[in-house]
Amino acid sequence: MRQAEKDLSHAKNALKDGDFEWACFASQQSAEKALKAVYDKMHSVARGDSILGLIKGLSTSYTVPEHFFHYARILSRYYIETRYPNGFPEGAPMDYFDKKWLRRQ
Numbered sequence: 001m002r003q004a005e006k007d008l009s010h011a012k013n014a015l016k017d018g019d020f021e022w023a024c025f026a027s028q029q030s031a032e033k034a035l036k037a038v039y040d041k042m043h044s045v046a047r048g049d050s051i052l053g054l055i056k057g058l059s060t061s062y063t064v065p066e067h068f069f070h071y072a073r074i075l076s077r078y079y080i081e082t083r084y085p086n087g088f089p090e091g092a093p094m095d096y097f098d099k100k101w102l103r104r105q
Contacts, residue, residue, distance in 0.1 A: 004034035020097035021082045028078035051075040 011026035028051065035054040039046035042061075046054055052072040055064055081087040081096070088096055 001034060001037040004030045004037060007033060018099075019094075020099065021093040024078040024097055025082035028075045028082070031072075031075050032079075049079050
């Protein structure tokens, strides 16, 4: 969980610096690590990088608020789109993420 908190701090710093694609990627990483820490605490195994998949797995044992699924869908996309230069048909991830885009999420 400590690493999840550190990644979230990095996301906030990237947001302040205007590095929006990095803010998105670090947010996804923070959520993934936090969820995997929950699985670890439950002595369970978490597989994959999808925030949505990890939350769905938890929802079999816990009541997960519905709005978590909405944000999980958004965060799950950040794993590929922000990380890889070919995550979009053309251009780099930095061409697709800006402050206006983030507000719409």
